Amino acid sequence: MSLIEAVTNVAVGYGLAVTIQIIVFPWFGLHPSLGENLVIGTLFTAFRCCAATRCAGCSSVCDDRGDQAASSLYTVPR
Numbered sequence: 001m002s003l004i005e006a007v008t009n010v011a012v013g014y015g016l017a018v019t020i021q022i023i024v025f026p027w028f029g030l031h032p033s034l035g036e037n038l039v040i041g042t043l044f045t046a047f048r049c050c051a052a053t054r055c056a057g058c059s060s061v062c063d064d065r066g067d068q069a070a071s072s073l074y075t076v077p078r
Contacts, residue, residue, distance in 0.1 A: 010045060017041045 018041035025032060032040065 010049065013048065014041055014045045017044050 018037050021032070021037050021040060022034075025037075
């Protein structure tokens, strides 16, 4: 079920990115074709997925250290 959720999340994000580009880019004097918008949306989506994977990997590394390591960040040493 999480695979379906992940694919749906990427597809909705991609569609939203392309739609927003089509609306917002002309406000800044940019007039890319539909094909160019699709490529830009693909790049944005790929970057977002890679960044999310990196962030998830970083948080899992931090979580592996355990609660003691995390709590020591907020305590004052004596």
